[in-house]
Structures are given as structure tokens and as C-alpha cells.
Amino acid sequence: MTAAIETRDLTRRFKRHLAVDAVSMTVPDKAVYGFLGRNGAGKTTTLKMLLGLIRPTAGTARVGGVDVARDRIGAAAKVGALLEAHGFYGNLSGRENLDLTRSLLGLPKREIERVLEVVEMTEHARRRVSDYSLGMRQRLGLARTMLGAPPVLVLDEPTNGLDPDGIADMRRFLRALPERTGATVLLSSHLLGEIEQTATHVGILSHGKLVLEGELARLKADLAPEIALQTDDPARATALARARGFEVLAADDGLVARLKPGEDARTASAALTRALIGADIAVFAIGARSRSLEGIYREVSPPVPVSQAKT
Amino acid sequence: MTAVPFFAPLIVEARKLNRSLAALLAVAAPSLIAIFTFFNLLRGKAPQPWDMWIVSGSGIWAFFMLPMSVTALTALVAHMEHGPKAWDHLRALPLPRWRLYAAKTICVLALVALMSAAVLVMTWGAVTLGAAIKPAVTPVGDFDLARYAAIFGKMYLAALLMIAIQMWVALRYASFVPALAVGIGGTFFSVVATSAKQGIYFPWQMPVNMLATEAWRANTALGLGFGLGVVALLAGLAHLSRREVL
Numbered sequence: 001m002t003a004a005i006e007t008r009d010l011t012r013r014f015k016r017h018l019a020v021d022a023v024s025m026t027v028p029d030k031a032v033y034g035f036l037g038r039n040g041a042g043k044t045t046t047l048k049m050l051l052g053l054i055r056p057t058a059g060t061a062r063v064g065g066v067d068v069a070r071d072r073i074g075a076a077a078k079v080g081a082l083l084e085a086h087g088f089y090g091n092l093s094g095r096e097n098l099d100l101t102r103s104l105l106g107l108p109k110r111e112i113e114r115v116l117e118v119v120e121m122t123e124h125a126r127r128r129v130s131d132y133s134l135g136m137r138q139r140l141g142l143a144r145t146m147l148g149a150p151p152v153l154v155l156d157e158p159t160n161g162l163d164p165d166g167i168a169d170m171r172r173f174l175r176a177l178p179e180r181t182g183a184t185v186l187l188s189s190h191l192l193g194e195i196e197q198t199a200t201h202v203g204i205l206s207h208g209k210l211v212l213e214g215e216l217a218r219l220k221a222d223l224a225p226e227i228a229l230q231t232d233d234p235a236r237a238t239a240l241a242r243a244r245g246f247e248v249l250a251a252d253d254g255l256v257a258r259l260k261p262g263e264d265a266r267t268a269s270a271a272l273t274r275a276l277i278g279a280d281i282a283v284f285a286i287g288a289r290s291r292s293l294e295g296i297y298r299e300v301s302p303p304v305p306v307s308q309a310k311t
Numbered sequence: 312m313t314a315v316p317f318f319a320p321l322i323v324e325a326r327k328l329n330r331s332l333a334a335l336l337a338v339a340a341p342s343l344i345a346i347f348t349f350f351n352l353l354r355g356k357a358p359q360p361w362d363m364w365i366v367s368g369s370g371i372w373a374f375f376m377l378p379m380s381v382t383a384l385t386a387l388v389a390h391m392e393h394g395p396k397a398w399d400h401l402r403a404l405p406l407p408r409w410r411l412y413a414a415k416t417i418c419v420l421a422l423v424a425l426m427s428a429a430v431l432v433m434t435w436g437a438v439t440l441g442a443a444i445k446p447a448v449t450p451v452g453d454f455d456l457a458r459y460a461a462i463f464g465k466m467y468l469a470a471l472l473m474i475a476i477q478m479w480v481a482l483r484y485a486s487f488v489p490a491l492a493v494g495i496g497g498t499f500f501s502v503v504a505t506s507a508k509q510g511i512y513f514p515w516q517m518p519v520n521m522l523a524t525e526a527w528r529a530n531t532a533l534g535l536g537f538g539l540g541v542v543a544l545l546a547g548l549a550h551l552s553r554r555e556v557l
Contacts, residue, residue, distance in 0.1 A: 076403060086400070103323050
């Protein structure tokens with residue numbers, strides 16, 4: 001089966017800055033692919049190359065099997081994109097804005113009603129876009145990406161700037177998108193929770209490189225679980241756990257002891273509890289838990305050192 | 312998706328312009344010349360020939376109002392996309408990008424053509440109205456419509472290079488400052504050096520040279536303005552279509 005999106009060694013250099021470094025990513029058909037990375041990691045540059053807005057310095061990008069560099073218009077016909085800058089005309093209504101794009105795409109008028117219904121914006125469509133909230137603009141942007149029912153939707157930071165209600169609302173839409181539209185969704189974000197709750201697959205971009213990619217459930221399952229613990233003496237607890245062969249990390253809510261692959265979490269947790277109590281360390285909480293996307297992300301995407309960040 | 316109709320971008324541009332203040336600008340510029348002509352006529356004591364009024368109106372249009380109007384129109388048309396940052400959306404659509412830029416250029420050219428015609432019609436109207444109010448200044452001689460229309464037509468064609476430059480600057484730069492600076496600068500030299508010999512080589516002075524008494528000056532300015540204008544328009548479209556908007 002052809003991947004919905006596929007890049008091979010996709011690279012983009014801006015003078016001396018290597019923004020995207022030999023990224024080879026595969027977005028399976030019908031997936032919701034969470035494209036994660038810090039601000040400045042190269043996500044938007046990669047998306048712009050997929051949309052043919054900028055040219056790669058090296059490598060190839062294919063959308064629906066069409067090479068973007070060789071046939072930009074053919075590739076663009078397979079994509080609907082929601083970019084950070086919406087580009088709506090504030091003096092026109094939501095419906096009029098959609099109608100301009102519909103005309104440019106040569107689509108029938110009924111397409112407008114269809115996409116407005118999908119994003120539940122029919123009743124607001126006659127209002128001027130300048131009167132819309134940011135959440136409504138995002139929904140209108142989603143509606144515009146769906147004009148012509150393209151098989152691939154590219155959404156760049158769709159929850160940026162939204163309030164908590166708007167974020168929850170957008171998540172609900174994003175989760176339902178593949179079912180409602182049958183499209184593959186490439187969703188870029190720097191919000192881990194957003195991706196964890198909506199994506200089936202993830203790709204993590206760090207300093208321009210794709211450092212991890214795969215099906216989210218499998219990535220989490222493949223990693224050994226960890227033990228979260230809270231004690232009255234983290235320093236001694238850390239030393240004791242390390243002496244017993246655990247890799248120990250400090251977390252926001254206490255300590256995290258990583259298990260070795262294949263190790264039984266419940267047995268290890270019980271052994272560690274006995275050891276802590278035997279060493280007269282008060283244990284407030286202890287328990288095994290599966291690894292979160294945040295844990296995976298932090299492991300593969302270290303922050304830029306301060307000395308490098310300034311250059 | 313079906314094949315996109317060839318004229319779709321042009322129709323979309325016209326719809327966007329229809330909801331902007333372009334119509335106000337298109338009416339305001341010729342009206343100001345007509346109002347000036349009307350009160351100037353009423354100040355007079357003796358009748359003047361039609362030629363004097365029409366050449367005066369066309370002169371004001373050519374060396375000042377036309378370059379200023381082109382500056383404002385091109386900035387307005389470009390900022391319909393620069394303002395809401397709509398270029399990425401438009402340029403990501405599955406249609407040749409040159410058609411987006413060509414549609415904007417055609418709209419500007421059409422509006423300038425309408426404004427040129429409006430200057431002639433409104434100047435005639437202002438003089439006719441003034442003469443009705445004050446019969447003593449009723450213009451003498453013939454109103455030679457064909458000749459006057461030809462003057463405005465040549466001014467329009469000679470302005471093509473100036474329009475191409477203003478259009479490119481307005482579309483190239485997201486800020487309206489470069490387009491205004493170029494337009495104001497060009498108009499400034501057009502006003503302060505209207506009769507300069509070198510004016511036939513200066514895009515903002517090419518239209519006013521259609522009033523030159525020496526035929527070679529008018530022909531040179533017309534040839535350069537129109538010929539280089541066509542080349543500059545095509546080169547501008549090619550460059551804008553190919554460049555990356557970062």
C-alpha cells in the first residue's frame with residue numbers, strides 16, 4: 001500500500017542553518033500522525049516542503065505517491081492544509097471565505113454546506129470572519145482544508161492560541177476526523193498531551209532530525225514500564241535504587257525508577273518497596289506505570305544546551 | 312476535484328476587490344481632478360478652449376494622480392493577501408501560481424483603465440456643469456473626443472512600466488512601506504521635474520510625456536513605457552511565481 005506521505009532524506013538548509021536534516025518519514029494511510037517537536041525543531045519547514053511552498057535542499061517528498069518537486073499541482077490536489085496563518089479575509093463571511101477557495105478549486109457549491117456541517121459551523125457561516133473567535137476560525141480553517149475531500153490533511157499546530165475549551169473542542173474534531181472524512185491526518189504540534197490523545201502514529205523531530213517514528217501504542221508497549229515513587233529522602237532512595245540496578249531519574253512528582261526490558265514491574269516494585277522500608281526510608285507512594293509519550297519524547301529529544309541555543 | 316476554470320482566479324480577485332475600498336479609490340481620484348477643474352473654470356472670466364481644459368486635466372492625471380493611484384491600488388490589492396497572511400494558503404492550492412498574480416495584475420490594469428476613462432468623462436462633466444452655471448466661461452472650439460481618448464489611451468499604455476514596477480514591489484514585500492516609498496518617490500520626481508528632458512526614460516514621467524510637443528519624445532516614452540512594461544510584467548509574474556515565501 002502506498003503511504004499517504006513519504007519523505008526520503010528530506011533536507012532544507014537556510015544559509016548556514018540546517019533546519020531539516022535528512023528526514024525520512026512515513027505516514028501510513030488513514031493514520032493520525034502526530035508530528036512532534038519543540039518550537040524551531042523544523043516541523044513547519046518540513047510541512048512547507050510537503051506542501052510545495054519551499055523547495056528541499058536535498059531529498060524527496062511524496063504525497064499520495066506524487067513527488068512534490070516534480071508535480072506540485074498533482075501533489076497539492078491530494079492535500080488540504082491548515083497553516084498557522086489562516087489567511088481569512090476578515091471583511092467577508094465564513095461562507096464567502098470558503099466560497100473563494102471553492103471557486104479556485106473548481107468545486108460545486110454544495111461542498112460548502114458539506115464541510116460546514118462537518119465542523120458544525122453552519123449556523124455561524126453568515127457572520128463576518130472578523131467577528132469569529134479563534135476557535136471558530138480554526139474550525140473554519142478545518143472546513144477549508146476539507147473542501148474537495150482531499151485524502152490527506154496537513155494541520156500545523158491547530159490548537160495554538162486556543163483556550164482550554166477550544167483545545168478540548170479541537171481535540172474532539174481531530175479524533176473524529178479520519179472517521180468523518182476518511183482522510184489521513186498529519187498533525188504537527190509541540191503539545192505532547194494533544195498528540196497522545198489524538199494520534200495513532202508519532203514522529204518526533206529534534207534539531208531538524210527525525211529521532212523516533214512509529215505506531216504510538218507499539219512504541220509505548222515496546223518500552224519497559226517504570227516505577228514512580230515518592231519518599232521522605234529522595235537522595236538516599238536514589239542511591240539505594242541505583243545500588244539495586246535501577247536507572248533512577250528525578251521527576252516533577254518524585255522519582256522514577258526505570259526497569260530493564262523484560263523485568264516484571266510488580267515484582268520489582270515490591271522488592272524496591274521492601275528495600276526502602278528496610279533502609280528506614282518513608283515511602284509515600286510507589287507503583288508501576290507504563291511509559292508516557294512525554295517520557296519517550298524527553299528521552300529522544302533533549303533540549304538545546306544553553307551555549308548552543310544562543311548561537 | 313475538477314479542472315479549475317482558467318478565469319477562476321480572476322473572478323475571485325474581482326469578488327475580493329468588490330468588497331474592498333478599491334471602488335472608492337477608483338472614483339475618488341478622477342473626482343478630485345474634476346472638482347479642481349470645476350472650481351478653476353468658475354474662477355475664470357473669459358472662455359478657454361476645450362483643449363486647454365482636457366490637456367490640463369490629463370496633465371494632472373498623468374504626472375500626479377495616476378502614479379499616486381497606481382501606488383495606492385497596487386498596495387491595496389497586494390495587502391488583501393499580505394494583511395491576513397493568505398499567501399501560504401493560496402500558493403499551496405493546486406493551480407499554477409502565476410495565475411494568482413496575473414489575476415491581481417489584470418484587476419489593477421482594468422481599474423486604471425476605468426479611472427483613465429473616468430478622468431476624461433468627469434472632466435468633460437465638470438466643464439459642462441461649470442459652463443451651465445457660468446455661461447461666460449463656456450469653452451470654445453470642438454470637444455475632440457477621439458483625440459482626447461487617444462491621449463488618455465497612450466498615457467495608459469505608457470504607464471505600463473510604472474504599473475509593473477509598483478505591482479512587483481507591492482506583491483514582493485509584505486510591508487506596504489517599500490511600495491509607498493517607491494510610489495511617493497517616483498511621483499515626487501514626476502512632479503518636481505515634469506519637463507525634464509530625461510523624463511522620457513523615467514517610468515513615472517512616461518505618461519505625462521504623451522503631452523510632449525515633440526513627437527519623438529512622446530513616441531519614445533510610449534515605446535519604452537509599453538514595451539518594457541510588458542517585459543517587466545511578465546518577468547515580475549515569473550519571479551513571483553517561482554520565489555519562495557518564507
